[in-house]
Amino acid sequence: MAIWKVIADRITILPHPNATSLALGKVGPFQVVVALSNGYQDGDVVVFAPERSELPDDLKGSYVNSETGISYLSGPDQNRVKRVRLRGEFSEGVTIEPAYVERKLGIPLSTVPLAEDLSAALGITKYEAPIPANMAGEIVPIDAMVSWQEHDVEQFRLYSAEFKPGEDVLVHEKMHGSQLVLLRTADGTVFVTSKGFSRKRQAILENDSNLYWRAVRETALVDRIAASADLATVVVQVFAEAFPCQGPTYAYGQTKPTLRVYRLFVDGVEWSVDQVAMATPLLYELWAPLLYRGPYDLPTLVALASGKEQVSGKEANIREGIVVAPAMPRSGNEGFPLFLKIINPAYKDSDEFIS
Numbered sequence: 116m117a118i119w120k121v122i123a124d125r126i127t128i129l130p131h132p133n134a135t136s137l138a139l140g141k142v143g144p145f146q147v148v149v150a151l152s153n154g155y156q157d158g159d160v161v162v163f164a165p166e167r168s169e170l171p172d173d174l175k176g177s178y179v180n181s182e183t184g185i186s187y188l189s190g191p192d193q194n195r196v197k198r199v200r201l202r203g204e205f206s207e208g209v210t211i212e213p214a215y216v217e218r219k220l221g222i223p224l225s226t227v228p229l230a231e232d233l234s235a236a237l238g239i240t241k242y243e244a245p246i247p248a249n250m251a252g253e254i255v256p257i258d259a260m261v262s263w264q265e266h267d268v269e270q271f272r273l274y275s276a277e278f279k280p281g282e283d284v285l286v287h288e289k290m291h292g293s294q295l296v297l298l299r300t301a302d303g304t305v306f307v308t309s310k311g312f313s314r315k316r317q318a319i320l321e322n323d324s325n326l327y328w329r330a331v332r333e334t335a336l337v338d339r340i341a342a343s344a345d346l347a348t349v350v351v352q353v354f355a356e357a358f359p360c361q362g363p364t365y366a367y368g369q370t371k372p373t374l375r376v377y378r379l380f381v382d383g384v385e386w387s388v389d390q391v392a393m394a395t396p397l398l399y400e401l402w403a404p405l406l407y408r409g410p411y412d413l414p415t416l417v418a419l420a421s422g423k424e425q426v427s428g429k430e431a432n433i434r435e436g437i438v439v440a441p442a443m444p445r446s447g448n449e450g451f452p453l454f455l456k457i458i459n460p461a462y463k464d465s466d467e468f469i470s
Contacts, residue, residue: 117144117267118314120232121164121239123216123224128157129272134202139272143230144449146270148199148206160224162216164239165208168196171238174215195242203460204272211237246311250293250327250360253320254312259300261350262383265313266294268438271416271455274447278411283442285388286407286419287377289456290426291365291435292358295327295374299340299351307331330357330372334401343395346381354378356403358426365435368427375403375426377438385444385452406437420457435462 127141131148140147140155142163149155164170170178175194178187186193187209199206213224219237220227227233234240257263268289278284294310298318306318307327321328331337336353340346355374359366376398379386392399404425407415420437423430436458447453 117165117269119165119167119241121162121168121211121234121237122230123160123162123227123233124229125158126155126161128155131202131204132272133204137202137204139204141273142210144269144273145207146205146273147208147210148201148204149210160227160229162211162213162224162227162233162237163208164196164211164234164237166196166198167242168208168234169240169242170194170196174211174238177212177215178209190242198464200460205270205458207270247360249324250309251319252322252325252328254317255320257298257306257308257316257318259298259304259306259350261298261300261352262380263298263316264352264354264378264380264383264385266296266310266354266378266454267451268454268456269451271439271457274449274453274455275413277447277453278439278441281410283409284407284411284416285405285440285442286416286437287403287405287440288425288434289436289438289458290356290358290367290375290403290424291361292356292374293326293360295330295353295355295357297331297336297351297353297355299337299353301348301350305337326360326372327357330355330374333371333373336374336398336401339395339397339401342397345394349382350380352380352383353398355401364432365424366431367424368429368431374401376401377403387443389442403438408442416457420459421461422459433461434459 122143124143129139131137131139136151138149138151140149142161145165189195189197196209217224296308296313298306308318319325340351353376355376357374359369379391406419416439422434424432424434436456439455441453
């Protein structure tokens, strides 16, 4: 998802596909489900705290059901914002009462700077799930002077209009694991890291117990890259999902760490799936399951989000969801690459998972 921060921004109101009394709101890059009875108007300034926000004591009481006394928040102190699904669509956080914001900041809401991180000023912190021992390790800086990419997927409903009618799209299975990033420099130096460490330009030092390094070894990922003449002397950055790592339900039939690739950059330029298949078939063998390629069609995409997983080849459990992207990689109007997710309505997650 988008980078965590507490923001004030103008809300964009979109129709909820499954409820006439609800609407979808886009606040910055985040999706929130709002009741139409709350009176939100397109363009109103709202303050939004995304999932995993830990609210201060003088704010958390605002999210308690007045009839039952039960908090809508999670965590041992009932202060943690969680993602919830309302009539099939995710609400990725909570809005904060304008009066509280104005009291804390000492200025009218109309003068609060938009899109800036307000977490410190409002006393809101981010909850970080403990890193399991098999996903941790000694951290070293990624000191290579190369183009560095990051990867996120955004909510489909917020950005579906970015796709052109009839555009050739790819639908890959969204896997339940942990993001693995591998960088192989032109001189052969290899860095392996996770999503969280990647954002800090940090790598995990190679060791025998680390999930990410074990997945790289088990799949011979570095050798598969080196086997392609087109990749021999260039900078290569690979994004993959490493698994199993977060419980037995999504082991995909595996007992040892493995991975599936979903993006490849060569000298800072993203390759299409077609380029990968042609130039480096050994790497393409590790690609995430492709469920559909064809013209952009909303009913087809929504239907594909449900069903059984195809990673194991045995339909061992339900599919987490899908990721929709243009067949030819491109960015949307807000400048980020178009990778949009639709989550299986039957899937349930937890804020204890490491992305």
